[in-house]
Amino acid sequence: MPLPIEVLRQRLYNEILTCKKELRHIISVSDSSLSNFPIEIDLTFVKTPGPFLWEGKVTTRYTHKVKIIITAQYPYQKPIVRWLSPIFHPNIMPSHEGGYVCTKLFDTWTPQATLLMFIKGLETLLSNPNPGNPLGSEACQKAAEYFEKHPYKPPVIVEKTKTEHAPKIVGGAEDGEGKA
Template identity: 30%
Template sequence: MRRENQNIVLHAIHKRVTHLTNYSFALCTISLSAVREAKNDILYCPERDRMQRTSRLKRELQMLSTEPPPGITCWQTEEQMDELRAQIVGGDGTPFEGGLFSLEIKVPERYPFEPPKMRFLTPIYHPNIDNAGRICHDALKLPPKGAWRPSLNISTVLTSIQLLMANPNPDDPLMADISAEFKYSKPVYLEKAKRWTEMHAVQNNKGGVETVDSVESRVQVDSVEAPVQPLARKREAQNVCQDKAEGEREPRSKRSCL
């Protein structure tokens, strides 16, 4: 009789513990779901992201106005608050010396959790910058392939691009042929980069710097009189004298920045 009573008590205890365990598990599941939903609300809140971006941009533009990096200016366009323009002065002792290079900056909605999108408007002869002005730089890409993090800002990225202009990275190019030139025929690269700077980035008496878009427009106008190569092959056309001396070459190879 006593053994039966013990079994009944043990069974009741086991049932109670099982019930409590299931109840606790259900509570934990509900709590985890609530945490996930709250996290998603925090991560994906367009209104909050816009407000944060606006506040951040205001501080950054003020800093760029009062304490600009040497040789760099940046300002907001009148059309849209998420579009900026910047200018970088070519560094002394580089083939870009004396040039003024304009850049377009587009700030994504989730900035600073996503990097700004930047491209050169002024044509530039560089292994890490293609004919459309796109830039191959780690600071413009998210991890794991890139190095962007919210603690960076537009000023630091522009400074990094200024350093990239002076110190190209031939091992991760956008223009493979220019990269080969930089690695194996550096005097040729320096001469061509200097010539491009003089043609496109040096302000003339009329006051104005040629941009990628203006080059494309000029090519389209000139094509009425004579066939002209597309902008993507314009480097060959402008270096034709050099190419004659070097002999016929294969079309310029290009690879995506990884």
């Protein structure tokens, strides 16, 4: 049985507010009044490394766009997510193949889970491709084959301090180049 609509709206409002405070990502909501379900949340991951195929080479991309869909059955139903930006990942389909994301990570989803936990789980999945459990698309299969032989080592992003002007990126893709 779903939450009463006012309880759901208040919970979702609080969770979105928490995400905006706790995360560095850009979050916009299709209906800021949270009145019309499903609610679509456009999320742009910022400074978040993930594998990307650029001119035939695997490199790292730091900005990623996704759409998160929250139904009126939330939190009893986990959010639905579609990947919108280019990606080379065995567990995330590129947008031209549907943008589906393997949410096996969330198989233990409970009504106590939050949108913040969901987004942090997506961050973890993004930087930790699992070639042993790829999605069925051609691109995901190719990514799985690649990451079986060449495990992805995302660069560590060191946040800037008050005296620095930009984050430092340490390590990275095999060729040492990163694409945004």
